[in-house]
Structures are given as structure tokens and as C-alpha cells.
Amino acid sequence: MSHLNTQDLHVSTDKAELDVPAIHHFLSTQSTWAIGIPPATVQRAIDHSLCVGGYIDDRQVAFARVVSDCATFAYLVDVYVLAEYRGRGYSKRLMAAVMAHPDLQGLRRFMLATSTAHDLYARYGFTAPFRPGTLMERYVPDIYQP
Structure with missing residues (x-):
């Protein structure tokens, strides 16, 4: 799946189309996690990830990244839509593209962490962990701070 056109949002998994400086700018200055x-x-x-970009004309306005072995496990990270493009359904289109990707079918576990978008992800089958006592993490939230 290289391209999925949905109305005025062009969704692509082609890394050559990614605006990496724009992604870095958002993550480093506007995200709550990086x-x-x-x-x-x-x-x-x-x-080292499967990436999905969302574009209007030639401007990247949305992004999602999936870390996966493409067989059993995936972790969804870095999902965003630029503030001025929110409220138009673009996050749903981006997520639909992620969930439809052929390399992400039949996975035993697909995880994410979110503090704000539970309703969005619930539409795609994400829930609180079935057995939270079995999950552990090593988390360094301020790793990028001097």
C-alpha cells in the first residue's frame, strides 16, 4: 500500500515523501512526548519504522509511525495532525491507513500509549491492557532534555 487518497488528504507510506524536518519540528517543539x-x-x-504521512497539496500535515516485526507485534507512536488541520477527520484517515496496512495484519499484540486520544484509538479496537499486571516498561520521559 503506497498511496491512499481520501478527499483532500493524501495518505502515503512512501518514506521518500516524508518531510523529516517538519516531523522533527513538530515532535521536538509541539508534541507532549518528545x-x-x-x-x-x-x-x-x-x-527503522513503518511510517504513514498525511499530505494536503504538498504539505505534510499528519504523521504516524509503527515499530513492528510485521508478524506478531506492533507499537504505534508519534501520531499527530498539525493543530490547524485538526477537526477534519484526518486522524481517522491516518489511523485507517495504519490499520489497513498489509504488514500489520494478524498481529497478536498492537500497542500504543496515549494521554489524550482514547476515543480515536478505541474506534480501531484499542483498549486498556487486558492484563496490565503483565506489562512492564522502562520509561525515561525527559531523555531529550539537557
Whole structure:
């Protein structure tokens, strides 16, 4: 699946179309989870992930990244729509493209972490962990801060 056109939003998994400086700018200055992330870290993350970009004309306005073995597990991260483009259904279109991707079918576990968009992700089958006591994490929230 390289392209999925939905109304005025063009959705693509082609990494050549990604505006990496724009992605870095959003993540490092506007996200709630990656403030201060270095450009090289963003690039390395993109290089090793399945990425979905959302575009209006030639401007990237949305992004999502999935870390996966494409067989059993996936982790959805870095999902955003630029503030001035929110409220138009673009996050739903971006998520529909992620969930329809052929490499992400039949996974045993698909995870994400969110503090604000539970309703969006619930539309695609995401719930609180079935057995939260079995999950652990190593979390360093201020890793990108000096």
C-alpha cells in the first residue's frame, strides 16, 4: 500500500515523501512526548519504522509511525495532525491507513500509549491492557532534555 487518497488528504507510506524536518519540528517543539528530540534520533526512528504521512497539496500535515516485526507485534507512536488541520477527520484517515496496512495484519499484540486520544484509538479496537499486571516498561520521559 503506497498511496491512499481520501478527499483532500493524501495518505502515503512512501518514506521518500516524508518531510523529516517538519516531523522533527513538530515532535521536538509541539508534541507532549518528545520535546527536544534530536534530528538524528527522529531520522533513525523513521529509518527503522513503518511510517504513514498525511499530505494536503504538498504539505505534510499528519504523521504516524509503527515499530513492528510485521508478524506478531506492533507499537504505534508519534501520531499527530498539525493543530490547524485538526477537526477534519484526518486522524481517522491516518489511523485507517495504519490499520489497513498489509504488514500489520494478524498481529497478536498492537500497542500504543496515549494521554489524550482514547476515543480515536478505541474506534480501531484499542483498549486498556487486558492484563496490565503483565506489562512492564522502562520509561525515561525527559531523555531529550539537557
